[in-house]
Amino acid sequence: MTQHITEVWLENRRGETLLGIDESAPRISFIASEPADAFELELRNDDGVHAATVTDNRLVAWPFGPLGARQGGDLRVRIAGSDTWTHPVRVERGLAGDWRTDFVSPSTDAAQGTLRPAYLLRAAFNLAALGLDAADVIRARVYATAHGVFELEINGAPASSDRLSPGWTSYNHRLRYRTLDVTSSLTGGENVIGAWLADGWYRGHIGFDGGVWDIYGTDVSLLLQLELTTSDGRHVIVDLSDWRTQESPITGVGLYEGEAYDARLFPSGWSTPHFDASGWEPAQHLGRARFSAGIEANTSLPVREIETLAPVSMERVASGRIRLDFGQNVSGLLRIRPRAPRGTEIRLHHAEVLEDGLLGTRPLRGATSVDTYVCSGDDDEVWSPRFTIHGFQYAELEGWVGDVEAGDVEAVVLHTDMQRTGWFDSSHGGLNQLHSNVVWSMRDNFVDLPTDCPQRDERVGWTGDIQVFAPTALNLYAAHGTLTGWLRDVAFEQADQGHVPNFVPWVECGFPNFPTAAWGDAAVIVPWAMYLNDGDTRILADQYDSMRAWVDLVDSLTGHTGLWDQGFQLGDWLDPTAPPESPGDSHTDRYLVATAYHVRTARILAQTATLLGNTEHAEQYAAIAERATRAFQAEFISPSGRIVSDTATSIAVALVFELFENEDQVRRAGERLLHLVGHGGFHISTGFVGTPIICDALVRAGSMDYAYHLLLQDELPSWLYPVSMGATTIWERWDSMLPDGSINPGDMTSFNHYALGAVADFLHRVVAGLASDAPGWKRIRFAPQPGGGLTHASARYDSVRGTASCEWRRDATTLTISVQVPAASEGVVVIPGTGEEIAVGPGRHTFTTDFRDASDDPSAPFFGWRKEQQVDA
Structure with a gap:
């Protein structure tokens, strides 16, 4: 068998392009097909060929000279003694802060409360005027980011497949840029860079309970630097100071509301050299110094078009619309190919489910999710929105001319382009569908950052959701790059707010802003889950101050007693017995949950300190954990092992978090848990906190059989009840849809939340x-x-x-x-x-x-x- 290397990546970011990294000495990892004693690495750059031999293939220290801004080379690897090298991959550092241009903006102010248009920007440059021909350019790089969301074109063709770039970060603190290889896009003589630019998260309408506008600023602007490397060794930063702009055919767009596009307004050839832009307005230049956010390279791949789905059925309904069912709940858009006279208006409506024979749009709340397209009348007309995104399985076409033929409409699935890593299969079709639902809910909610849902007026990075789901997420996909970036925002927002807010980036839209157990604990638990998954302590070192700040805060909130028994808590959120209008009304004592999580994160922090070599901190946090453990035992556990609240969640937390004083208490509590679950007919009785651990708790109680009974229950409430109702994603509530096909009457109902799907980790590990x-x-x-x-x-x-x-x-x-x-x-x-x-x-x-x-x-x-x-x- 030929020995070979199957995969190469840098740092902990598998599947990521190696172009434009921030690190000067990135660690290298690769996978070998067979055990080996040594590996050979080769880096070819402008200075020659550099070789190194290493004995490990995990997080290997960069064996070559440090990379300065823009420096890099072609890297390849082989097992020592083998004839088989990997294909060369380009490793290249980004700008390392060396920005020499300003933001350019078509608009620095806009009215709130109404959708704004997207804009076009273009800048021309001439290679001949620089004394160059296209053949002279061996490397051309675009470094770009924006206040808003953008897509780039060069000479009339897309510069990349990125969507919704640069994504959503805590824009007051950090803004990510991408490095694009545009070498093959340049031509001799005149060239044009064009940009589509819209509000996005930066100044668009985001948040719930009415949402907010202009949260980060009133400008929408582009930052772009074009650099060339020539065959004779010159480095040229192209002067792109003459940016011109006008409104685009996108006449109004919002992430929640949808996109309106008038194809009659499209300036054909606008990003090509032959276009006459003399009537366009000059763009405004906004100095970088007026914006305080740091500008850094991405740690994850961008949002991209991952796949397309054809409708599995279509029908014309009583309203005259054409209804399409794509057979899968997705995050994405429709792509249409209409054949209609010029000026025909087509409206695209989206929903996750049907209710009473209509699109079930009530759960969308303020996210109207309607796209509008005005036809140009041209042959071969094709359109898909650029700067909005919807969560849907069903869509209706209003104003469509004629019948929908094969290929006329498809669903475009959009999410972060993560590498799939985990699979599960069994002889039970229901479990397999449940696992598929978990996978799809993760995909649909990893649209640049881990969100709660992709469809309604929310779509924010709830810390509690990813806290319980992180082990599952890391099993299913190589999500380290996405989570690395998000955790940086956690630390920034934590410093601003004085605690970890309930979702990150934080949007002040009326939700209580207080330290909350199981949610704020994500600052400790998510980096720990990442470390356990990939063995890299760097994420712990990077997040160490944030982890400490959270545990220190909770310790102070307990009065240094270890008992967290005051203040706002969400507790076992969405306990199935909670009424629709009050999802936090759990039967489990919320302060039991809070104190248990304090124990857990203090213990993790003590282990982290040990790993990082800080003995003093390790002893400090071990003492805090021990104090909290004793406080939990005194307050919530009777000498016989009975737990306050006497719920499946309270017992499961105590079992899985190892909070009992002795094995006799463990035995008694396990017996009580089995009784509660069996007496409840093996129906789920847990919410966000209890559900991810209930099966493990049953195993610890001594009964895998009970865990199987709970797993395979298909009556409401259960994991398989949504499957029996045709679900293709994980629901937010156990009864998001009631048995009669009606939608839960609460105003917080989503059919695409991954949190309750954390059980997939149990399917992998235990089943x-x-x-x-x-x-x-x-x-x-x-x-x-x-x-x-x-x-x-x-x-x-x-x-x-x-x-x-x-x-x-x-x-x-x-x-x-x-x-x-x-x-x-x-x-x-x-x-x-x-x-x-x-x-x-x-x-x-x-x-x-x-x-x-x-x-x-x-x-x-x-x-x-x-x-x-x-x-x-």
Whole structure:
């Protein structure tokens, strides 16, 4: 077998382009197909060829000279002694702060309360006037960002596939730019750079309860620098001072409301050299110094068009509109190809569900989600909005001329272009659909940052949602780059607010702004989850001050007693017994939740301090954690192990967070949890806090069988109830849609929230049996737990060390387990029914054993295992 390298990336950002990074000495990681003692790296740049040999393939220190602004080279890697190099990848640092141009703006003020147009900006430059021909340019780079959202064209063609750039950050503190390779786009002589520019998050309408306008500023503006490197070694920063502008055919656009486009207004060829722009207005120049935000490179890939979906059905409804069902709830847009006379107006309506035979738009609240297109009448007319986004499965076309033919309308799926890393499959169709729903809800809510929902007038980065979902997110996708950037905003907003706000970036739109357990704890738990996933302590070092600030704040709020029993709390949000109009009315004591999370994050911080070599802090936070543990036990646990509130969530929290004083209390509490779950008919009784951990708590209570009963329940409330109702994403509420097909009457109902889908982590770790047993998947625990009537289950994870997988199959009472260990890992296989642990090395291994579970004769004995085969070990 040929030894080779399968993937190369920098820092913790898999799948990311290596162009325009901020680091001068980026760490290199790669995956080898086989174990190896050494690896060869080669960097070719303008100074020659540089070689290095290293002995590790994880977070390898940059072995070449530090990269200054714009410096880089072509990197390739191979296993030492192999003939097979990776394809060269361009590694290049960005501007490193060396901006030499200003923002340019078509508009520095606009009326609030109404949708504003998007603008066109163009700047021409002539290579011949610079003494160059296109062949002389060996590298051309555009560095660009904006106050607003933008798309670029060069000489009439898109400069990239990026959408909604530069995304949403805490714009008062940081603004991200992208580096684009535009070398092949240039021509000899005259060239034109064009930009579409709209409000976006920067000054558009965002937030809920009415939302806000102009939150970050009143300007909409573009910052763009074009630089050329020539074959004779010259470096040229192109003068683009003569920007011209006019309003675009987008006559009004909002992220929530939709986009209105009049194709009759499109200035054909506007971004090409032959276009006459003499009638366009000069753009305003806004000095960078007037804006305080730092400008930094992206840590994640941009939002892009990921795929398109054709409608699975269409019909003309009573209103005369044409209704389309795409069979999947998505974040994205419609792309239409109308055949209609000039001036025909087509309106595109969007909704996640149907109610009473109509689009269910009430849950959208203020997000009207209607796009309007006025046709040009040209042949081959194609249009899709640029600067809005919708959450929908259903759409209706109003004003469409004729019938909709195949290819006339498609749904364009938009989200951050993350690399998929995790998969699950089983013999149970409902579980498989549940897992698919989790995947889609993550996709739809990772539109540049982790949001709560993609459809209504909200779409903000709720800290509690990603806190509970982070392990699942990191299992499904290489989301480290996205979360790295978002955590920087957490730290900035935390410093501003004096605590971690409930969503980040923070929008002051009326929601209570107080320290809140399980939400603010994201500042500690999310970076810890990232460290456990990829083994990189840098995220802990980068976020250490933020992590400390949160735990220190909570410690002070307890009066240094450890008991957090005052102030605003969300508690076990969306407990299924909570009334529609009051989602926080949980049966679980909210201060029990708060104190338990204080214990958990203080413990994590103590471990973090140890990892970072700060013994004094480790002792300090271990003492805080111990104090909070004792306070929890004194306040919420009786000597016999009974828990205050006596709910599944309260017991699960105490079990999973290890808050009991002794094993007898653990046993008694576990028995009580099994009673509550069984007495409740195996229906879900937990909210945001309890749901992600309830199955683990049942296993700790001694019953995988109860966990399966809960997992496979399909009556309301349960994970599979939405599946039985045709859901293709995870709902915000267990009863977002009632059994009669009506929408929950509360004003907070979404059909696309990932938080309650955190159970997918349990499907991977426990049902399929694939779990990391050391940070970064250095050691893997294969411990499948068959049951629930399933005949097979499997999980695969493309870890930072290579692909790991675990699959089990039952044939009568014979159980076969197949595992795969990456080349850079080791593993242990736990044989069900025996508890025996078998050490395994890299490669594939298969075991068989006789197995009984609760569905079989309970008196039948368990038999030993036998190793059937082992290959590639």
